[in-house]
Structure formats: structure tokens, C-alpha cells
Amino acid sequence: MKKIVAIMLALTFVLAFAACNKNEADKPDVKGEGVMTHAEYIAAPLDSQVTVETYVQAKQSWWEDKATVYSQDKDGAYFLYNMACSEADYAKLTPGTKIKVTGYKSEWSGEVEIIDATFEIEEGNYVAPATDVTALLGSETLIDHQNEFVxxxxxxxxxxxxxxxxxxxxxxxxxxSGEDGSDLYFNVSKDGKTYNFTVESYLCDSSTAVYAAVKNLKVGDVIDMEGFLYWYEGVNPHITSVAAAK
Amino acid sequence: MKRVRALLLLALLVCPLLLASCHGSRGLPEFALPAELDASKTCEITFWAKNDTNKTQTAIYSKAVEDFEALYPNIRVNIRFYTDYGRIYNDVITNISTGTTPNVCVTYPDHIATYLTGQNIVVPLDGLMADPRYGFGGSELKFDGPEAEEMIPQFLGECAIGGIHYALPFMRSTEACYVNKTMLESLGYELPEVLTWDFVWEVSDKAAEKDENGVYAANGQKTMIPFIYKSTDNMMIQMLKQKGAGYSTPEGEILLFSDTTKDILRDVAEHTGTGAFSTFKISSYPGNFLNAGQCLFAVDSTAGATWMGSHAPHSDISPDKFVEFECAVLPIPQFDPSDPKMISQGPSVCVFNKRDPGEVLASWLFAQYLLTNEVQIAYAGTEGYVPVTEKAQKSDEYRRYLASAGGEDEESYEVKIRATELLLDNVGNTFVTPVFNGSASLRDAAGQLIENTAKSVRRKETVDDAYFEALFDDVNSLYRLDQHTGASAAGREDLGPLPAASAALLGTIAAVWIGMGAYLLAGRIRKKKEGKS
Known part of the structure; x- marks a missing residue:
């Protein structure tokens, strides 16, 4: 009897904890004073100053006190290009870390991003689930998910x-024209249309599983992929994982 | 007394170490040309090559290595490809500190000036070039390289720092203004033989006019940036040169922050404000906009010519975005069309010093092999590059290549060959900036002034005299230009007064030696006295 009670109690705790987590993820972001919502950020004109609260999803590179980061809140994504960042702070930017970013909204070859930014780390953590955008490929609404983890x-x-x-x-x-360690480019199709995807070597270098997985691909393989919906003269996803289709 | 003796003994042991450390880390010995290339000894060298993300260029490098190895079976060349000069520079700097530099490396003289701050890091080439056996046209060469007099003197001269050649030119290019002539004429203008800045600004302002729906009259689209400049450091440097204004002296004195620079920035601000002007860093590659009919004047390297035009062999935009237009290739805009001035740029190769002189000689032979017609003509044909030897430029093969402009295949792509001819016709109008330790930073600073001004205008900040003063201070500080002594890279820098800590240390060492001397002297005197007594 004691064992059953103990198991029931443990299960209750586990379920309650899971529910709390779910609630946390489902809860809308409450923005601080002077911070834009994602909708306000999207509506802001190019070259205007923006302040957002967002969560690091992946780091692309750090060089000479500048970091390039994929970030996302619960409503959408923000690509942070060459944000002022010390090497010590860069180490603190792990997936989920909440940051408040102030910079300028900009567009480079179709990629909307925040440049010339500074940031501060805040309390909070959120890792975005991957949104399935397969059905949106080739559609005009795909861009609504620009920079998201998909x-x-x-x-x-x-x-x-x-x-x-x-x-x-x-x-x-x-x-x-490259060699091992360069970006990888590969073509994938769905419903008769072909798209060019990339393993960006700064984001996922030649030591990563995704780099090895793409090098092992065969024409005709059917695969599932995850990555960030980057833009360069059209959609140019930066793939972070590849697996055989389930 | 034992304690004093122990301290003196310690001082005796430590002093040589201290003196050695004061001398600094030991560099490589100066390179001395060996009597001959030892063909019985296998030698492995590394070549860091830069390409423009161009598979034909990488294939030419690989073939050059293969052909060279066939001629010199005991020399193995390992090639590493880069697509960015900046990355090569950073990797070289990192590898200098670990003694693992490549043997041969594609580079810019500005970068070599920094490498030269190390001791005997880069091999001076004058002795090698003049060597009757292994130099230009040398008797022991296994390939048909150029004679000394077949090197284009101006291009070779660009590789000299402080009067010493530290590199060989590999390819040369300049900047061109790629013009959508069709659109320009539709706006009611006629394309002049030489563009002036006034003309380009005027037409660009006109092309930036749009209706109440945001549609530009020039192209009927909602996107239009009439004038895009790829390299704003080149833009500032060339505008200053054309105006006869200072940039830097050969000794490294910085003249960038001047009233003339402010005048140039005022023009940049004005035409950024009208929507007429933007830059690569702010918007994207000029060619992407030009080919989509969204740009009128695109300034980029002649080595980027294959990305320009309605039928450009290379493109980042999808085929459906291309528009049909006539692409004219002109020199960059000028202030004085009767006295045009444009920059000379393009890759050079330097040879790094090693402990084994035989390895350096093998490296030199490979660097020189890159000047053969086989490599020069093939590589120059990949973009709007110009060979650096008369031997290649005057060859029948090269003449046939130039005459093929307008053909169907990629090699005879007309825009590319017109860009090549632009430089061939203007070699005498090209210039380079002085090279010194810090000149790479100064170049970055020159571009940053334009980038910041353009960004500030777009962000609706006030751009006035006070702004320029603050900008000068910020950029000066950002690039630490005020910390450069201005010494020539080939010379020795004045390190200034000795730091207090060093002075104290040297003083202590001197005191210890004096103490030792006094102690020994006292001992001898005592012994003498004891002997007498």
C-alpha cells in the first residue's frame, strides 16, 4: 500500500511539474517597460531603433567582440547580427537565455535583422519548439516565419x-569551389518543387552531426530537417539537423 | 654572509635569463639562399590561396600545383582555399605566434606590413628575384617564367615596402562602375565617356524619385537604389586622391581626418537622404540590385564582373528576377575627367621564412611558377583580372582571349572582358596607398566614415559639423589610429621612453652587478691584507 501511495505521489509531482512547464511555455511573453512586442517589431520601419526581449536559440559566430545570434520569443524570431558582445558574455548566451536587445532594424538581401545592437541578460528561459513549415514552402506566408526555428x-x-x-x-x-569545412549546399524537393538548403559552417562546423549527415546524403534520400529560416535573396534555411524521414 | 652569497649566486643565474627576456622572443634567422635545390630531399610546402568563391579559380590553383609537382617531384604543395582576405590575414597572424605560417600565401601589401613586425617572418624577395639560377629567367628553373623585365614594373613596385620587395603580384584589378545604360537613357540622359561624381549624383537623385504608392518611375518597381558602392574604403581613398587631398604619408602620418573628407561625407549624407545612395554593407551586393533592374550605377571590382549584367554567368538572385538591359563598364566616377585616378588592387603572394632554407627556396619556386603564362592567362580569364606580366599580356593566347568578347560561352562574357580592358587601358591612372604597420586599419577607418554617415542619415540622426567631429573621434579611437607611431613597416619603431617597471628592473640588475663587483673586490682586498699580514 505504501509503495502504491509513494508511486502515486511521485506521479502527481511529475505531472504537476510537467503541467507547470507547459504553462510556462504557453504563457504569453509579458514585455518590460519600453520593450516592443514581436508585432510591433514587425511593424517598425527599417532603420528605426528597436528594443526587444528575446531568447537565444543558437549562436552563429563571435569575432572581435561581436556576436551573431538566432533568437526567438513566443511570437516570432529576431536575427541579431554582429551584436556588441564580449567573449565572456558570449559564453553565457546558451540556448534559452533571455536577453533584452536594443539596436536598429535593418534588411540585407531580404533578411530582416537587428544590427548595431547591445544587449543585457535577463531572468527567464525559453527554447522554441520547431514549427513545421513544410507546407508553406513556396508560399508568400513562409516569410512570416523568417528566422524561426523550423x-x-x-x-x-x-x-x-x-x-x-x-x-x-x-x-x-x-x-x-570549397572544401571540407566550407558551407554545404544541397537541393531538396517537395511536391515537384526544388529548394536549396545550407549548412552554414559558422553555425554548424565540420565537427557537427548535421555536417556529417549532409555529407552522407544520397540523391533520392527522403529526410526530415530542422534549422533556422534564414533569408538571402529568398528563403535560405540554415539547417541544424538532418534525419531519415519518419 | 652566507645569505649575501646566495643572493649573488641567484643574481648570476637569473641575470642572463632576464637579459634574454628583455631582448624579446627570438625570431627566425635571416634567410640565406642555399647553393642549390636539393632534389634528393622531399620537401612539403603549404599554399594558402584566395579565390572569389569560384570553382574555375580553385581548379586553376589545383592544376598549377599538379603541374608544378610534376616538374619538381620532390616538392609537395598542400593547398588550402580561402574566399576572404581577412580570414587569411587573421589566420596568418595567429600562426605567426605559433611558428606555423604557411610557406606561400595570397595576401595584400597592407597585411604584409603587419606580418613584418615579427623578426624575419616574411622573406625579402629582391635577392631571390635577381638570382641568376633561381630568380626571374634563372638558368636552373624548370619552367618558362617571366624575365625580370617582363614583370609590369608598376605592379611589382606595389609589392615593395620600404624599398624592399616582400611579395610578387599575382593578379591585378581595379574598380569599375557597371551602368544600366538602358535605364539611364530612359531617364533622358546620355552616358558620357567618363563619369563625373556630379553626373552620378544628379542621375541617381532623379532615379530615386517615386510616386505616392512608392513605385519608382525609373523601373516601375518598389525597390530602387540608384547608386551602390561595394567597397566604401576604396570609395573614400579614391575620392581623396582625385581631389588631391591627403590620406596618409608613406611614413604613416594619418591625414584622413580633414575638411576634404568632411566635404565628401556631406555629399554622401545628402544623397543617402534622397535615397540615391547605399553601400554593400547596408543593403547587399551591388550586382544583385543591378541585375534585377533596381540599381543604375553599381561600383564593384573588375574582379566581380562575372556577377554583373543581364546575362551574368554568376548570380545570387533567381532567374525570374533578372531584367534585360545593356550593361556599360566605365571607370569609377571622377572629379577631373581629364586626369582620371583609380585604385590598383588584387592579390599578391608572399613567401614566409622557415628554419630550412631549402624549404624557402622551394616556396619561392612555387610562387614564381604562379607567374607563368599557363597560370596567369588561365586565372585572369576567370574574372576581370589582368595578368601581371608582359609575357602573358603580349601573348597570342591572351590577345585571342580579349578579342573573343561577346561570345556565347562564359569565358568570353563581354562585361568581364570590358572590365579587363578598362584596367589595361588605365594602368597609368592607377595608384596604391602607402603601406605601413597600421595602414590596414586606416583603410577600414576610411570606409567606416562613409558607412556611419550613411547609416546615420537613414536613422534620421542630425549629420552636421558637430556630427563629423564626433565621428572622426569615434573612428580614430575604434581603429586605434592614434596609437600607431606611423613608422614604416620596414623600419624600426620608436618605442618611446622605457616603462617605469622596466627601468626599475634594469636598475636592480645594475645594482646587483655593482654589489657583486664590490663584494669580490672587498674579498680580494681582504685576502691581500691577510697575505701581507
């Missing part, structure tokens, strides 16, 4: 043409 399911690897004219599953650099 997933693509059941896509087929299509051939790319290597410098020697052969058909391959991926290229080092966009035209095959």
Missing part, C-alpha cells in the same frame, strides 16, 4: 552538379 518533413534529396559535371548530393560552397 522543421521540414519528408523532403527528397535532389542532385546538385559538381564542378566536374557529375551529379552529387551536396556541394562545398554554392558552386562546389
Amino acid at each position: 522543421t521540414f518533413k519528408g523532403m527528397t534529396v535532389e542532385a546538385s552538379t559538381a564542378p566536374d559535371g557529375s551529379e552529387v548530393a551536396f556541394l562545398y560552397n554554392w558552386d562546389g
Whole structure:
């Protein structure tokens, strides 16, 4: 009897804890004084000063006290380009870390981002779940998810043409001019349309699982992918994981 | 007394170490050319190559290595590809401290000036170039390289720092203004032979006019940036040169922060305000906008010519965004069309020093092999590059290449060959900026002035004289220009007065030595006295 009671109590705690967490994730973000909502950020004109509270999702690079970070709150994403950041602070920016960012809204080749920014770390943590945008590929509403952590399911690897004219599953650099360690470019299709995806080597270098996974792809493989919905002259997802389609 | 003896003994042991550490870390010995290349010894060298993210260029580098190794079977060349000069520079700096520099490296003279602050890091090439066996046209060369007099003197001269050659030119380019001539004429203008700044600003302002719905009359689209400059450091440097204003002296004195610079920035501010002007850093690649009919004047390197035009072989925009237009290739805008001035740029190669002189000689041979017609003509054809030797420029093969402009294939892409001809026709109008330790930072600062001004206007900040004064201070501080002594890289810097701590240390050492001397002297005197007594 005691055992049953103990198990029931433990289960109750686990379920309650899970429910609390779920509630935490479901709770809308309450923004601080002078902080924009994501909708206000989207509505803000280019080159205007913006202040947002957001959560680090992934770090792309740090160089000479500047960090480039993918971030997201519960309503949308913010790409933080070359944000002022010491090396010590960069180490503190782990996935989920809440930061308050002040900078300027800008657009570079279609990528809307915050530049010339500064930030401070705040209390709070949130890791965004991946949103499935497979059905939105090729549609005008895909851009509404720009920079978000997303997933693509059941896509087929299509051939790319290597410098020697052969058909391959991926290229080092966009035209095959790179080598191991360069960005990886590969084609995937869905419903008869082909898209070019990237493993960005600053975000996921040659030591990462996704880099190895893409190098092992074969034309015709059907795969699921996760990554960030980056933009460069059109959608250019930066893929962070690849697995055989479930 | 034992204690005093122990201290003196310690001082005797420590002094040489202290003196050694005061001398600083030991560099490599000066390179001395060996009697001959030891063909019985296998030698492995590393070549860091820069390409423009261009598979043809990487293939040419790889073939050059393969052909060189066939000629010199005992030399193995490991190649590492870069697509960014900045990354090469950073990696070289890192590897200097660990003694793991490459053997041969594509670089810019500004960067070499920094490498030269180390002792014997970069090999001076004058002795090698003149060597009758392994120099230009040398008797022991296994390839048909250029004779000394076949090097374009101006390009070779650009690789000299303080009168000593520390690099070989590899390719040369300049900047071109790629013009959508079709759009320009639709606005009621005629394209002049030489663009002036006044003309470009005027037409750009006109092209920036849009209706109440945000549609530009020039292209019927909602996106239009009439004038985009890729490299704003080049923009500032060339405008100052054209105006006869100072930038820096050969000794490294900085003249950038002047009234002329403010005048240039006022123009930048005015035409950013009208929506006529933007930069690569702010908006994106000029070619992307030009090819989509969203830009009228796109200034970029002649080495970026394959990305320009309605039928550009290379592009980042989707085919459906291209518009049809006639693409004219002109020199950059000028203040005085009768006296045009444009920058000379492009990759050079330097050779790094190693403990084994045989390894350095092998590196030199490979660097020189890059000047053969096989490499020069092939690589120059990948972009709007110009070969750096007369041997290549005057060859039938190269003449045939230039004459092929307008053909169907990528190699004869007209915009690219017109860009090449632009430089060939204007070699005498090109210039380079003085090279010294800190000149790379000064170049960055020159561009930053334009970037910041343009950004501030877009952000509706007040841009006036007070703004420029503050901007000068900020940029001066950001790039630590006030901390450079201005010494030539090849010379020795004046390190200023000795720091107090160092002076105290040297004083202590001197006192210890005096104490030791006094102690020994006292001992001898005592012994003498004891002997006498």
C-alpha cells in the first residue's frame, strides 16, 4: 500500500511539474517597460531603433567582440547580427537565455535583422519548439516565419552538379569551389518543387552531426530537417539537423 | 654572509635569463639562399590561396600545383582555399605566434606590413628575384617564367615596402562602375565617356524619385537604389586622391581626418537622404540590385564582373528576377575627367621564412611558377583580372582571349572582358596607398566614415559639423589610429621612453652587478691584507 501511495505521489509531482512547464511555455511573453512586442517589431520601419526581449536559440559566430545570434520569443524570431558582445558574455548566451536587445532594424538581401545592437541578460528561459513549415514552402506566408526555428518533413534529396559535371548530393560552397569545412549546399524537393538548403559552417562546423549527415546524403534520400529560416535573396534555411524521414 | 652569497649566486643565474627576456622572443634567422635545390630531399610546402568563391579559380590553383609537382617531384604543395582576405590575414597572424605560417600565401601589401613586425617572418624577395639560377629567367628553373623585365614594373613596385620587395603580384584589378545604360537613357540622359561624381549624383537623385504608392518611375518597381558602392574604403581613398587631398604619408602620418573628407561625407549624407545612395554593407551586393533592374550605377571590382549584367554567368538572385538591359563598364566616377585616378588592387603572394632554407627556396619556386603564362592567362580569364606580366599580356593566347568578347560561352562574357580592358587601358591612372604597420586599419577607418554617415542619415540622426567631429573621434579611437607611431613597416619603431617597471628592473640588475663587483673586490682586498699580514 505504501509503495502504491509513494508511486502515486511521485506521479502527481511529475505531472504537476510537467503541467507547470507547459504553462510556462504557453504563457504569453509579458514585455518590460519600453520593450516592443514581436508585432510591433514587425511593424517598425527599417532603420528605426528597436528594443526587444528575446531568447537565444543558437549562436552563429563571435569575432572581435561581436556576436551573431538566432533568437526567438513566443511570437516570432529576431536575427541579431554582429551584436556588441564580449567573449565572456558570449559564453553565457546558451540556448534559452533571455536577453533584452536594443539596436536598429535593418534588411540585407531580404533578411530582416537587428544590427548595431547591445544587449543585457535577463531572468527567464525559453527554447522554441520547431514549427513545421513544410507546407508553406513556396508560399508568400513562409516569410512570416523568417528566422524561426523550423522543421521540414519528408523532403527528397535532389542532385546538385559538381564542378566536374557529375551529379552529387551536396556541394562545398554554392558552386562546389570549397572544401571540407566550407558551407554545404544541397537541393531538396517537395511536391515537384526544388529548394536549396545550407549548412552554414559558422553555425554548424565540420565537427557537427548535421555536417556529417549532409555529407552522407544520397540523391533520392527522403529526410526530415530542422534549422533556422534564414533569408538571402529568398528563403535560405540554415539547417541544424538532418534525419531519415519518419 | 652566507645569505649575501646566495643572493649573488641567484643574481648570476637569473641575470642572463632576464637579459634574454628583455631582448624579446627570438625570431627566425635571416634567410640565406642555399647553393642549390636539393632534389634528393622531399620537401612539403603549404599554399594558402584566395579565390572569389569560384570553382574555375580553385581548379586553376589545383592544376598549377599538379603541374608544378610534376616538374619538381620532390616538392609537395598542400593547398588550402580561402574566399576572404581577412580570414587569411587573421589566420596568418595567429600562426605567426605559433611558428606555423604557411610557406606561400595570397595576401595584400597592407597585411604584409603587419606580418613584418615579427623578426624575419616574411622573406625579402629582391635577392631571390635577381638570382641568376633561381630568380626571374634563372638558368636552373624548370619552367618558362617571366624575365625580370617582363614583370609590369608598376605592379611589382606595389609589392615593395620600404624599398624592399616582400611579395610578387599575382593578379591585378581595379574598380569599375557597371551602368544600366538602358535605364539611364530612359531617364533622358546620355552616358558620357567618363563619369563625373556630379553626373552620378544628379542621375541617381532623379532615379530615386517615386510616386505616392512608392513605385519608382525609373523601373516601375518598389525597390530602387540608384547608386551602390561595394567597397566604401576604396570609395573614400579614391575620392581623396582625385581631389588631391591627403590620406596618409608613406611614413604613416594619418591625414584622413580633414575638411576634404568632411566635404565628401556631406555629399554622401545628402544623397543617402534622397535615397540615391547605399553601400554593400547596408543593403547587399551591388550586382544583385543591378541585375534585377533596381540599381543604375553599381561600383564593384573588375574582379566581380562575372556577377554583373543581364546575362551574368554568376548570380545570387533567381532567374525570374533578372531584367534585360545593356550593361556599360566605365571607370569609377571622377572629379577631373581629364586626369582620371583609380585604385590598383588584387592579390599578391608572399613567401614566409622557415628554419630550412631549402624549404624557402622551394616556396619561392612555387610562387614564381604562379607567374607563368599557363597560370596567369588561365586565372585572369576567370574574372576581370589582368595578368601581371608582359609575357602573358603580349601573348597570342591572351590577345585571342580579349578579342573573343561577346561570345556565347562564359569565358568570353563581354562585361568581364570590358572590365579587363578598362584596367589595361588605365594602368597609368592607377595608384596604391602607402603601406605601413597600421595602414590596414586606416583603410577600414576610411570606409567606416562613409558607412556611419550613411547609416546615420537613414536613422534620421542630425549629420552636421558637430556630427563629423564626433565621428572622426569615434573612428580614430575604434581603429586605434592614434596609437600607431606611423613608422614604416620596414623600419624600426620608436618605442618611446622605457616603462617605469622596466627601468626599475634594469636598475636592480645594475645594482646587483655593482654589489657583486664590490663584494669580490672587498674579498680580494681582504685576502691581500691577510697575505701581507
